[in-house]
Amino acid sequence: MSGEEEENAAELKLGEDFVKAKCLMNGEVSLILDRRLEQLQQLSEDPLNQMPQVFEKSLQYVKRFSRYNNPDAVRQVREILSRHQLAEFELVVLGNLCPETVEEAIAMVPSLKDKGRGLDDEAIEKMLTDLALIKSSSSSGHLLKKLGFGLASL
Amino acid sequence: MFFHIILERNMQLHPRHFGARLREKLVSKLIKDVEGTCSGRHGFVVAIMGIEHVGKGLIRDGTGFVTFPVKYKCVVFRPFKGEILEAVVTMVNKMGFFAEAGPVQIFVSNHLIPDDMEFQSADTPNYTTSDGSVKIQKDTEVRLKIIGTRVDATEIFCIGTIKDDFLGVISDPSAAV
Incomplete structure (x- = not known):
């Protein structure tokens, strides 16, 4: 594995195995794992018990940290972000962390500021405002404080 | 991620x-x-x-x-070096703290916790700023950056830092500014 040493997410170097992989936002993973759990529910009483710990921990994690909970909001986030010529990895980091300022976005995804991408501060700002709109209008009750953030930033 | x-x-x-x-x-x-x-x-x-x-x-x-x-x-x-993600603190001691992001464990050493946070060995051990406004203890949600991974056949361990801009406790509004 020669790629191992050069691996660096900040420079979008993920190694050859992950070049073709599709990155998933926490909200998307949550939908996928939920569907999986439902399928298993039809086969047995207590499906979570039969799943490996990795599954259970991942499910808990994505539930806790996904900003968007209904499928429509998750789809909208990907749609809005994909208008901006982002790499998959960048898109998902932004979708997961929902930075509120341009500086924060660049600190989270340093590659946004790379050579001649035509992404100036204004474009990033616009992208974040669009994101915040979805965040505050997705009306699920999960993690009220995060909803609070979204409203405050409007 | x-x-x-x-x-x-x-x-x-x-x-x-x-x-x-x-x-x-x-x-x-x-x-x-x-x-x-x-x-x-x-x-x-x-x-x-x-x-x-x-x-x-x-x-x-x-x-x-x-x-x-x-x-x-x-x-x-799969965690990557340089990746920034959110995690839940699972254990705090004077060496630093452990956090979990899904299946992966991440250790943040006390050298990689901001200098203004001190270790307190109370009932629930924690790291707190001198004015008490920010506290890291079990179940705190933190945003951290992975700076290294150690891989063996069946496990991945990560080393993380919260000593950088826009990292640290999430739920605290003052940390988000």
């Missing part, structure tokens, strides 16, 4: 399974063998989503077992 990825595995099947339900058997065996495992290269296999392709079987000399190359789609969790 979670990924949707296509992986390949050589599956060995006993001849008694050869029949109309061969493919079904391959799938259930694949799920049993692979889900929940971890490799340094691909990370943790969280869930198998489907079979992409089953290649031609090859009879193994001497045993009668047949090896099928199976390509399958799955969701994996």
Whole structure:
């Protein structure tokens, strides 16, 4: 594995195995794992018990940290972000962390500021405002404080 | 980060399974063998989503077992150096703290916690700023950056930092500014 040493997410170097992989936002993973759990529910009483710990921990994690909970909001986030010529990895980091300022976005995804991408501060700002709109209008009750953030930033 | 990825595995099947339900058997065996495992290269296999392709079987000399190359789609969790993610603190001690992001454990040493946070060995050990406004203890949600990974055959451990801009406790509004 020669790629191992050069691996660096900040420079979008993920190694050859992950070049073709599709990155998933926490909200998307949550939908996928939920569907999986439902399928298993039809086969047995207590499906979570039969799943490996990795599954259970991942499910808990994505539930806790996904900003968007209904499928429509998750789809909208990907749609809005994909208008901006982002790499998959960048898109998902932004979708997961929902930075509120341009500086924060660049600190989270340093590659946004790379050579001649035509992404100036204004474009990033616009992208974040669009994101915040979805965040505050997705009306699920999960993690009220995060909803609070979204409203405050409007 | 979670990924949707296509992986390949050589599956060995006993001849008694050869029949109309061969493919079904391959799938259930694949799920049993692979889900929940971890490799340094691909990370943790969280869930198998489907079979992409089953290649031609090859009879193994001497045993009668047949090896099928199976390509399958799955969701994996793979942490990367340089990645920023959110995690839940699981244990705090004077060396630093451990946090969990899904299946992966991340250690943040006290050298990588901002200097203005001091360790307090109370009932619930914690790191607190001198004015008490920010506190890290068990179950705190933090945003951290992975600065290193250590990989062995069945486990991935990460080293993280919260000593950088926009990292640290999440739920605290003052940390988000």
